[in-house]
Amino acid sequence: MPSRSNGLLITGATLIDGTGAAPVPDAAVLIEGERIAYAGPAAGLGAQAARVIDARGKTIVPALIDAHNHSTFDSDMRVYLKNGVTTIRFAGLNQDAVVALRERVERGEIPGPRILSCGPMLDGFPPSYPHWAAPVRTPEEAAATARRLLVEDQVDALLVVQQITPELLRPIVAVAHEYGRPVVGQIWFTDARQAAEIGIDELDNTSRIFASRAYPPERLTSYRTVPERLALFSRGWETIDWELTRPLMEAMVAHGVSYCPTVVVHQHQAGIGLAELEADPDFRTMYGEAEHREWAQFLDYVQGTWTEEDHRLMGVAAELRIEWMRRFHELGGRLIVGADMQFGGIMVHKELQNLRAAGLSPLEVIRAATRDTAEELGLGDHLGTVEAGKLADLLVLNRDPLQDLGAMRDIASVLKAGEIVRV
Ligand SMILES: [Zn+2]
Numbered sequence: 001m002p003s004r005s006n007g008l009l010i011t012g013a014t015l016i017d018g019t020g021a022a023p024v025p026d027a028a029v030l031i032e033g034e035r036i037a038y039a040g041p042a043a044g045l046g047a048q049a050a051r052v053i054d055a056r057g058k059t060i061v062p063a064l065i066d067a068h069n070h071s072t073f074d075s076d077m078r079v080y081l082k083n084g085v086t087t088i089r090f091a092g093l094n095q096d097a098v099v100a101l102r103e104r105v106e107r108g109e110i111p112g113p114r115i116l117s118c119g120p121m122l123d124g125f126p127p128s129y130p131h132w133a134a135p136v137r138t139p140e141e142a143a144a145t146a147r148r149l150l151v152e153d154q155v156d157a158l159l160v161v162q163q164i165t166p167e168l169l170r171p172i173v174a175v176a177h178e179y180g181r182p183v184v185g186q187i188w189f190t191d192a193r194q195a196a197e198i199g200i201d202e203l204d205n206t207s208r209i210f211a212s213r214a215y216p217p218e219r220l221t222s223y224r225t226v227p228e229r230l231a232l233f234s235r236g237w238e239t240i241d242w243e244l245t246r247p248l249m250e251a252m253v254a255h256g257v258s259y260c261p262t263v264v265v266h267q268h269q270a271g272i273g274l275a276e277l278e279a280d281p282d283f284r285t286m287y288g289e290a291e292h293r294e295w296a297q298f299l300d301y302v303q304g305t306w307t308e309e310d311h312r313l314m315g316v317a318a319e320l321r322i323e324w325m326r327r328f329h330e331l332g333g334r335l336i337v338g339a340d341m342q343f344g345g346i347m348v349h350k351e352l353q354n355l356r357a358a359g360l361s362p363l364e365v366i367r368a369a370t371r372d373t374a375e376e377l378g379l380g381d382h383l384g385t386v387e388a389g390k391l392a393d394l395l396v397l398n399r400d401p402l403q404d405l406g407a408m409r410d411i412a413s414v415l416k417a418g419e420i421v422r423v
Pocket residue numbers: 068069070091340
């Protein structure tokens with residue numbers, strides 16, 4: 001390392017590097033261009049830098065990632081960055097919309113995070129979300145569609161949803177892995193054990209990671225609309241059989257399948273935390289009519305016909321899913337982070353609290369939201385930790401997040417690829 005750097009040196013902070021290692025007090029992070037040149041004890045760095053930030057009393061952590069989102073509003077892009085989320089992955093959307101948004105961010109027209117995409121959802125017929133779906137009927141069609149998305153649309157991962165059966169999943173996984181890209185599922189017609197054995201990489205939100213004697217697969221798949229399916233989901237969870245569920249968890253752990261719970265969206269659907277969200281300063285000031293209207297329309301589509309009881313049971317299901325996460329984590333399963341809703345820059349921080357409630361230590365929560373999520377996105381070589389050689393995506397926090405995870409949102413500076421972000 002040269003003794004005189006043209007880069008940016010952040011010095012004096014405590015460093016939590018995202019690997020799960022113990023914090024390093026009085027650390028230095030030297031950034032050259034987009035990447036980190038040094039991260040470690042200040043005493044170990046013999047270089048001086050052109051620009052120095054004195055960060056004594058502060059804590060450096062890797063920037064956050066939202067592995068599952070849908071909103072393309074400019075406001076959401078801005079809120080993500082402001083709240084320390086420098087990378088997001090769209091989980092099922094028209095790929096042209098994602099590409100257009102990504103180009104605007106890359107040209108600097110709007111501030112926003114780094115954008116990855118799963119492209120449209122691979123689903124059976126009829127697809128649950130017709131505007132966001134690439135429906136397939138046969139294994140041959142599934143393979144051809146998967147290949148088209150990976151080669152022509154250059155998606156970063158494939159997403160399989162509700163009605164993808166094991167027969168359709170097999171060729172999709174084979175094609176994705178041929179191109180070295182992951183397959184993410186939120187599947188209903190294939191359970192977690194089948195998906196794990198076929199080789200899926202990640203399961204998200206409402207995937208069938210549980211089993212219930214009262215709601216066996218035939219009953220869970222007997223819906224006609226999205227609200228009906230989600231009502232069955234809640235009832236299935238309410239009657240979860242932990243003995244039947246354990247082999248599903250074990251198969252995920254054995255095959256290295258991570259889980260992105262996105263519990264926040266289901267808590268929101270159950271009416272939990274609404275007042276807190278409405279009081280949130282970013283929620284109040286950074287969104288307009290259009291964003292609120294779109295979210296209301298989405299909620300109407302997914303739960304418009306719910307009864308009071310359906311809302312209540314969704315809250316029960318969210319609690320039981322946190323218990324599932326606790327058991328999965330104890331078995332050595334990997335949890336990652338996503339919000340699955342608009343206002344993601346706010347809601348990701350609430351999801352960190354759900355991982356904490358599932359028994360992860362604050363250090364483990366930070367690792368889950370940074371290194372582990374980056375690895376699941378296939379970006380482990382470039383993002384997710386504050387280490388030499390990685391992209392300089394990091395947060396300088398005003399307080400210690402190991403004392404209070406809420407400090408992850410008490411941010412002095414956000415850096416994305418070595419640049420201090422201004423929103
Ligand atoms: Zn989603």
